[in-house]
Amino acid sequence: PKYNVLFIVSDDLNCDLGAYGNKQIITPNIDKLAERGVLFGNAHNQYPWCGPSRASFMTGMYPDQTKIKKLRIYLRQAVPKVITMGQRFKQENYHSVRVGKIFHYHNPRDIGTAGHDDNYTWDQTVNPFGRDKIEEYKINTLRPKAYGGTLSWLAAEGTDKEQTDGIGATEAVEFLDRFAKSGEQFFLAYGLYRPHTPFVAPKKYFDLYETREMKIPKSSDQYLKTLPLAAAMSVREKKEQNNLDEDLAKTIKEAYYATTSFVDAQIGRVLDKLKATGLDKNTIVVFTSDHGYHLGEHGHWQKRTLFDNATRVPLIVAGPGINKNEKIMSAPVELVDIYPTLMELVGLSTPEFVSGKSFAPLLKDSNARVRKSALTELGVAMSNGVKVTGYSIKTERYRLTRWGVNGVLGT
Numbered sequence: 001p002k003y004n005v006l007f008i009v010s011d012d013l014n015c016d017l018g019a020y021g022n023k024q025i026i027t028p029n030i031d032k033l034a035e036r037g038v039l040f041g042n043a044h045n046q047y048p049w050c051g052p053s054r055a056s057f058m059t060g061m062y063p064d065q066t067k068i069k070k071l072r073i074y075l076r077q078a079v080p081k082v083i084t085m086g087q088r089f090k091q092e093n094y095h096s097v098r099v100g101k102i103f104h105y106h107n108p109r110d111i112g113t114a115g116h117d118d119n120y121t122w123d124q125t126v127n128p129f130g131r132d133k134i135e136e137y138k139i140n141t142l143r144p145k146a147y148g149g150t151l152s153w154l155a156a157e158g159t160d161k162e163q164t165d166g167i168g169a170t171e172a173v174e175f176l177d178r179f180a181k182s183g184e185q186f187f188l189a190y191g192l193y194r195p196h197t198p199f200v201a202p203k204k205y206f207d208l209y210e211t212r213e214m215k216i217p218k219s220s221d222q223y224l225k226t227l228p229l230a231a232a233m234s235v236r237e238k239k240e241q242n243n244l245d246e247d248l249a250k251t252i253k254e255a256y257y258a259t260t261s262f263v264d265a266q267i268g269r270v271l272d273k274l275k276a277t278g279l280d281k282n283t284i285v286v287f288t289s290d291h292g293y294h295l296g297e298h299g300h301w302q303k304r305t306l307f308d309n310a311t312r313v314p315l316i317v318a319g320p321g322i323n324k325n326e327k328i329m330s331a332p333v334e335l336v337d338i339y340p341t342l343m344e345l346v347g348l349s350t351p352e353f354v355s356g357k358s359f360a361p362l363l364k365d366s367n368a369r370v371r372k373s374a375l376t377e378l379g380v381a382m383s384n385g386v387k388v389t390g391y392s393i394k395t396e397r398y399r400l401t402r403w404g405v406n407g408v409l410g411t
Contacts, residue, residue: 003320003346004179004283005089006274007189010263011050011101011196012303013289015041015314017260026208026261029268030316033287034325037318038363041329044374044394046336048291048303048310050196051104051116053335057290058084058103058121060339060354062375069379071104075118083351085339086121089187092348097175098125100168101191107148108133111164111193126171130164132156132200139198142240151241151301152198153255155206160265163200165192169266173273180277190270194263195293197302199255201262209257214250219299228410230380230388230403235300235307237380242299253295284319284345286338304378306392306401311376317341322363330396331366332374333359 016022019034020041046056047063051071056063059082063069067078075082086096098117101107105115112129119125132154141152160166172190179186194200224232236242244252267287274280294300294309303310313335318324336356343350344360361368373393380403381387388409392401403409 001282001320002185004094004185004279005187005342005346006270006283006285007187008267008270008285008287009102009189009191010287010289010314011107011191011193012291012293013195013260013263013314014293014295014309015312016257016295017314019316020314024209024213025257027264029264029271030287030314033267033271033285033318034316034327036324037285037316037322038326038328038366040315040317040331040333041327042331042374042394042396043288043313043315043333043335044311044376045291045313046334046376048305048376048378050107050290053290054103057335057338058086058118060085060336060350060356062336062355063377065355071106072116073104074116075103076120082353084118084121085342086187086189088343088348088351090121090123094185094187095179096121096123096187098122098189098191099171099175100126100128100165101193102189105193107193107196108136108198109148126168128164128167128171130167131158131162132164132198136198139200141198147198148196150197150238151252153252154198154200155203155255155258156200158202160202160262163202163262165194165263165266168192169269172270176270176273176277176279180279192263192266195256195259199252199259201255201259205258205262205265206254208261209254211250211254214253214257216246216249216253216296217298219296223299228403230382230390230409231306231401233382234305234378234380235294235298237300237304238302241301244296244301249296252301256293256295280319282320284317284322284342286342287314287316288335288338289313304380306376306378306390308394308399311374311392311394317363319345323366326366328362328366331362331369332371332394332396333362334371334374337370
């Protein structure tokens with residue numbers, strides 16, 4: 001049989017999920033998906049920043065190949081003739097659909113627009129626009145009128161379906177109804193804008209948590225002296241987010257968790273419809289995030305470091321012929337591997353330029369291995385304006401990070 005693909009991508013979601021062992025977070029739908037498939041505990045992005053990471057996994061190419069290491073770049077500016085994942089499905093008469101954010105958007109600024117999307121990838125697109133965007137003026141923020149690049153949050157009025165991601169879930173559900181009736185083969189990509197800042201979710205999700213129960217890791221300036229200078233710069237990049245008052249930090253972490261639970265609920269709506277239509281029997285589901293996220297670890301908030309907190313991502317794959325309730329915690333895999341993996345699972349050829357390696361063998365045999373390590377890179381601007389690049393590999397047991405050519409600036 002020819003399989004469909006449901007590709008679910010969250011924005012700025014780390015591995016603080018029930019399925020990954022976090023006892024505090026409430027994510028029943030993602031947890032249920034993990035029971036239906038294979039969870040990877042050592043999956044890593046190739047650049048811990050939205051635009052470069054998304055260009056990378058949608059092409060199966062490393063950032064050193066796409067040359068996309070900034071945010072405001074359209075894919076075809078850098079690699080004009082590339083065949084993206086969705087485009088490859090289009091070539092084989094799949095209906096390729098995007099709902100929400102898959103390629104880069106300035107979030108929340110570009111909500112409701114096409115952002116930096118790639119129109120060669122899709123047959124049809126939907127750009128949801130919800131109450132969270134309309135009521136931005138209500139949002140709490142560390143920097144006035146700054147919501148996307150700094151810590152910001154809001155316990156919102158109204159319902160899930162009024163929020164941008166709730167509207168996106170409704171649209172994805174309608175596409176599934178349509179595909180169930182038409183019998184079309186599809187590649188449906190549902191991209192959520194949360195839990196990316198601002199952390200906005202209806203109040204009921206904030207009510208799931210107690211602010212005082214949030215644990216904030218401790219760090220110090222003394223700790224910074226143990227790191228290569230570029231690494232220290234990366235974890236102190238945003239001045240207004242350094243050395244937060246503990247009560248404020250707990251409020252912000254609660255908001256992130258509340259927004260994660262909201263994201264989980266929207267994913268649940270889409271997965272429930274997939275099952276209700278019977279499409280789950282011939283649809284491969286992939287769930288992941290563009291990168292991880294610090295919540296005070298190493299004294300840092302958000303992304304853009306080469307620590308596990310920023311490079312490690314949730315990755316769950318479920319569907320026909322795939323092992324159930326399997327957790328592969330040590331085998332390293334990369335987001336660029338998703339493209340060739342899906343090609344193998346649906347029986348299509350992978351373009352020669354794709355650098356990722358199919359991890360399809362692991363979906364049936366947890367002892368299989370396709371990589372010895374996972375690679376991530378990051379560019380950091382130093383105090384003198386010079387940009388330094390670090391490369392980091394994560395094996396089954398260790399991480400090795402080098403800054404500068406051959407590690408001349410620290411290892």
